[in-house]
Amino acid sequence: MYADVFKRVIDFCLSLLALIVLSPFFLILVLAGTIAMRGNPFFVQPRPGRKGTDGKEIIFYLIKFRTMDNKTDAQGRMLPDEKRLNAYGRFLRTTSADELPSLVNILIGDMAIVGPRPQLVRDMVFMTEEQRRCHTVRPGLTGLAQVNGRNNISWEEKFEYNLMYIDRGITLRGDACIILKTVGKVLSRRDIVRDGTASDMDYGDWLVSEGKLDRTEYAEGQKKAKDLLGIR
Numbered sequence: 001m002y003a004d005v006f007k008r009v010i011d012f013c014l015s016l017l018a019l020i021v022l023s024p025f026f027l028i029l030v031l032a033g034t035i036a037m038r039g040n041p042f043f044v045q046p047r048p049g050r051k052g053t054d055g056k057e058i059i060f061y062l063i064k065f066r067t068m069d070n071k072t073d074a075q076g077r078m079l080p081d082e083k084r085l086n087a088y089g090r091f092l093r094t095t096s097a098d099e100l101p102s103l104v105n106i107l108i109g110d111m112a113i114v115g116p117r118p119q120l121v122r123d124m125v126f127m128t129e130e131q132r133r134c135h136t137v138r139p140g141l142t143g144l145a146q147v148n149g150r151n152n153i154s155w156e157e158k159f160e161y162n163l164m165y166i167d168r169g170i171t172l173r174g175d176a177c178i179i180l181k182t183v184g185k186v187l188s189r190r191d192i193v194r195d196g197t198a199s200d201m202d203y204g205d206w207l208v209s210e211g212k213l214d215r216t217e218y219a220e221g222q223k224k225a226k227d228l229l230g231i232r
Contacts, residue, residue, distance in 0.1 A: 002170065002171060002172050003137075003169075003170040003171075006172070007112065007170065007172075007175070008109070008112075010113075010172075011106050011112050011113050012106075012107060012109075014113060015103045015104075015106035015107040015113070016107055018103050019103050019104070019107065022100065022103075025100075026100060026101075029041070029065060029092075029097060029100065032088060033065055033066060033088065036069075036086060036087075036088035036089070037066050037069055037088075038069065040066070041065055041066055042063060042064070042065065042066060042101060043063070043064045043065065043066040043067070043098075044061050044062070044063055044064075045061065045062050045064075045120070046059050046060070046061055046062075046121055046229055047059070047060060047061070047062045047118035047119065047120065047121065047139065048118065048119060048121055048124045048135060048139075049110055049111070049118065049135070049138065049139055050135060050136070050137060050138045050139070051135045051136055057124065057132075057135045059121065059228070059229070060105065060110040060111075060118075061110075062102060062105060062110075062111075062118055063101040063102055063104055063105055064098050064099060064101055064102060065092055065097065065098040065100065065101060066089070066098075067085060067088075067089030067090075067092050067093050067098050068081060068084035068085050068086075068089055069084050069086060069089075070084070071083065071084050094189050095186065095189070096186045099141060102141055103141075106141060109138075110138070110139075111138055111139050111140060111141060112137070112138040112139070112140045112141070113140060113141050113142070113175070113179065114140045114141070114142060114143060114165075114174075114175040114178050114179060115137050115138050115139050115140025115141075115143055115165070116134035116135075116137070116139055116140060116143050116145070116162035116165065116166075117139060117140060117142075117143050117145065117146065117158075117162075118139035119203065120202060120203075120225075121225045121228055121229055122202060122203075122204060122221070122222060122225040123202055123203035123204065124225070125204075125221045125222075125224045125225045125228070126203050126204045126207055126213065126221050127159070127203070130163070131159045131162075131163070133163060133166065134159070134162040134163060134165075134166065136166065137166060137170070142178060142179065142182040143161070143162065143165060143178065144161040144162070144164060144165040144178060145157070145158040145161035145162060146178075146182060146185070147178055147181035147182055147185060148161055150185070154206075155203050155206050155207075204218055204221055204222070
């Protein structure tokens with residue numbers, strides 16, 4: 001009953017309350033982001049959500065605050081992540097404040113407060129059918145993987161935690177524990193990045209680096225992701 005009905009009601013009420021209470025801080029970040037990023041402070045990206053009645057993942061648009069600018073080199077190529085991550089963006093990441101706009105995704109039903117984190121579409125195409133079982137529930141702002149290492153654990157461990165969250169049964173008590181642990185992680189600023197990198201490695205890239213995927217399979221997967229998004 002909780003997972004099917006009350007979880008969504010609680011998500012709606014808490015996300016609405018959070019948006020109202022945090023609205024002054026939210027507006028400050030919008031203004032600061034507009035200045036720091038010299039333009040649009042928001043980052044919007046398609047992500048795979050909960051599977052629909054046809055068994056396919058419904059693509060939704062995740063909303064976050066931008067943490068990297070669009071600086072390019074002399075040839076017009078985008079600079080590496082660590083070169084584009086400015087002080088403002090670093091503050092957002094270390095405090096997890098970049099996730100605040102995702103409360104809108106929770107409010108409208110794209111996401112839940114607790115659930116498996118939504119991956120990139122280009123990550124999803126490399127996931128096994130078993131790993132994609134995490135898409136039988138709404139993706140979450142935080143989840144079991146985030147309170148057990150976040151970016152300091154391997155991709156395989158992340159998927160294991162995602163499935164563990166589903167298989168052990170979704171309960172109010174379990175979600176409350178994850179939320180409390182998340183607050184502790186945010187306040188202590190632990191597990192923000194892995195190995196000092198500015199951002200985590202894509203799943204396909206990780207598979208290649210581990211020798212579990214060859215370049216031909218990688219290219220085919222990237223093409224499939226573009227086809228799903230209608231990119232030519």
